[in-house]
Amino acid sequence: MMNDPMIRAVDVHKHFGPVEVLKGVSLDVAKGEVIAVIGPSGSGKSTFLRCLIHLETVHRGTIRIEGETLVSTDAEGHCRYVPDPEIRRICGKMGMVFQHFNLFPHLTVLQNIIEAPMTVKGLRREEIVPKAEVLLKKVGLLEKRDSYPSRLSGGQKQRVAIARALAMEPDIMLFDEPTSALDPELTGEVLRTMRQLAEEHMTMVVVTHEMAFAREVASRAIFMDDGLIVEARPARELFAAPEHPRTKAFLENML
Amino acid sequence: MNYVFDILPPLLQGTGVTLQVFLITLVLSVPLGLALALMRISRFKTVSGLVNGYIWLMRGTPLMLQMLFIYFALPFVPVIGIRLPDFPAAIVAFVLNYAAYFAEIFRAGIQSIDRGQYEGARVLGLTYAQTMRRIVLPQVIKRILPPISNETITLVKDTSLIYVLAMNDLLRAARGIVQRDFTTTPFIVAAAFYLIMTLVLTYGFQRLEKKYAVYDE
Numbered sequence: 001m002m003n004d005p006m007i008r009a010v011d012v013h014k015h016f017g018p019v020e021v022l023k024g025v026s027l028d029v030a031k032g033e034v035i036a037v038i039g040p041s042g043s044g045k046s047t048f049l050r051c052l053i054h055l056e057t058v059h060r061g062t063i064r065i066e067g068e069t070l071v072s073t074d075a076e077g078h079c080r081y082v083p084d085p086e087i088r089r090i091c092g093k094m095g096m097v098f099q100h101f102n103l104f105p106h107l108t109v110l111q112n113i114i115e116a117p118m119t120v121k122g123l124r125r126e127e128i129v130p131k132a133e134v135l136l137k138k139v140g141l142l143e144k145r146d147s148y149p150s151r152l153s154g155g156q157k158q159r160v161a162i163a164r165a166l167a168m169e170p171d172i173m174l175f176d177e178p179t180s181a182l183d184p185e186l187t188g189e190v191l192r193t194m195r196q197l198a199e200e201h202m203t204m205v206v207v208t209h210e211m212a213f214a215r216e217v218a219s220r221a222i223f224m225d226d227g228l229i230v231e232a233r234p235a236r237e238l239f240a241a242p243e244h245p246r247t248k249a250f251l252e253n254m255l
Numbered sequence: 256m257n258y259v260f261d262i263l264p265p266l267l268q269g270t271g272v273t274l275q276v277f278l279i280t281l282v283l284s285v286p287l288g289l290a291l292a293l294m295r296i297s298r299f300k301t302v303s304g305l306v307n308g309y310i311w312l313m314r315g316t317p318l319m320l321q322m323l324f325i326y327f328a329l330p331f332v333p334v335i336g337i338r339l340p341d342f343p344a345a346i347v348a349f350v351l352n353y354a355a356y357f358a359e360i361f362r363a364g365i366q367s368i369d370r371g372q373y374e375g376a377r378v379l380g381l382t383y384a385q386t387m388r389r390i391v392l393p394q395v396i397k398r399i400l401p402p403i404s405n406e407t408i409t410l411v412k413d414t415s416l417i418y419v420l421a422m423n424d425l426l427r428a429a430r431g432i433v434q435r436d437f438t439t440t441p442f443i444v445a446a447a448f449y450l451i452m453t454l455v456l457t458y459g460f461q462r463l464e465k466k467y468a469v470y471d472e
Binding site: 053055088091092094095096098100101102103104105106115116119120121148149150164165168 | 372374378382390394472
C-alpha cells in the first residue's frame with residue numbers, strides 16, 4: 001500500500017437533477033502534494049472537493065483514499081459506497097475547511113477544537129487540551145481560547161477552523177475557498193497558516209481564487225471548467241505558460 | 256382581609272392540583288415533543304407522515320374535547336379500550352396535546368440551524384446522533400426559548416380546563432366559593448395566584464435566556 005496515492009479519483013460523475021456538474025473527473029494526489037484547484041464558478045471544483053469527503057455522493061466513478069475504497073463503480077455502471085462506518089473511518093483521514101468556517105457558535109474556540117477529539121475519538125479532556133493549545137499557538141490564537149466565535153474576525157475564525165480540523169490529525173486537508181468570505185486585508189493571515197501547513201508537507205487540496213497562493217504554494221495547479229479537468233500541471237508552469245485556450249482565457253481574466 | 260385568609264386553604268389546595276397537572280405535563284411533553292420533532296424531520300416518509308397527521312389531529316381539535324374523549328370514550332374503543340381515572344386521563348390528554356405543539360417548536364428550531372453546522376460536524380467525524388446532541392440541539396434551545404416560554408405560560412392557564420372532569424383545580428375551587436358566598440373576591444385571589452405562577456415562569460425563562468446570551472450567532 002506504500003505506493004497508493006493519498007487520493008485517487010477516477011472518472012467521477014455527479015449531477016444535480018438534470019444538471020451534470022462533474023463529467024468524469026480523474027485525479028491522483030501524492031503524499032505531500034499541494035493541489036490548487038482553480039476555475040470559474042460553476043466549474044464543479046467545489047463539488048469535486050465535497051465528493052472526496054462524501055459531503056456529496058457521486059453517481060459514477062471511483063474514489064480511493066490512501067488505498068481504501070470509498071466508492072467504486074462496476075462494469076455495469078452500478079455505483080457502490082462502502083458501509084457507513086467505513087465511510088466515516090475513511091473520510092476521517094481528511095480534514096476540511098469551509099468558505100463560511102462552520103464553527104460552532106455555542107462553543108468557545110477551545111471547545112470547538114476539542115469537541116470532535118473527545119466525542120469521536122473518545123479522548124479525555126486533559127489529553128486533548130494541551131494539543132489544542134499547541135494548535136492554537138500555531139495559528140496564533142492562543143489568547144482567544146476562551147472567546148466565542150462571534151467575537152473573532154473572519155480571518156481568526158478561519159484559523160480556528162483550520163486548528164479544529166488539524167486536531168483530528170488528518171493526513172489530508174481539503175480547503176473549499178477558504179478565503180472567499182474574508183475581507184481582502186484578512187486573507188493574508190489565513191494564507192500564511194496554509195503556507196505553513198504546506199511547508200510541513202501536509203497533503204492539501206485547495207479550491208481557491210487566490211491565484212498568487214496557487215502559483216507560489218501549490219505543487220500542482222488544476223484548472224477545471226464545465227465539470228472537467230482541462231489542464232493539470234506543476235503550478236508554476238501552468239501559470240507561466242497555460243496550454244489550453246480556456247485556461248489562458250481564465251488566467252488573463254483573473255490576473 | 257380575614258375573608259381572604261378564610262378562603263385560602265381551598266384555593267391553595269386547588270393551586271396544588273393545578274401545579275401537579277402543569278409540572279407533570281411539562282416534564283413529559285417536552286421530551287415527547289422533541290422525539291416527535293425528530294421523527295417529523297425523518298427521511299422515512301411513513302414516519303414523518305404519521306407524525307404530521309398526529310400533529311394535525313392534536314392541534315386541530317380542542318384540548319377539552321380530547322380530554323373528554325380520553326375519559327369518557329376511550330373505555331369503549333375496541334382493542335385499546337381502557338378506563339382511566341380522572342387525573343391520569345387529564346394528564347394523558349395534556350401531554351399528547353402539548354407534545355404536538357412542542358414538536359412544531361422543536362422542528363422549526365432544528366430546521367433553522369444552518370446546514371453548514373451539520374457539514375462542519377460531519378467532516379469532523381460526528382455521527383448524526385452526536386451532531387444533534389452536541390451541536391444542533393444546544394443551539395436550538397437558545398432559539399426556541401421564547402416560544403417555549405409562551406407555550407409554558409399558556410399551559411399554566413390551560414390547566415383550568417380539567418374542571419370538565421370535575422377536578423378541583425384553582426379556578427374551579429374559586430368558582431365554588433364564589434357561588435357559595437356571592438362574592439367575586441375568590442376570583443381576584445385566583446387571578447393573583449395565576450399571576451404569581453406566570454411571574455415565576457417568566458423570571459425563570461429570562462434567566463435561561465440570559466444564560467444562553469453568552470454567545471452570539
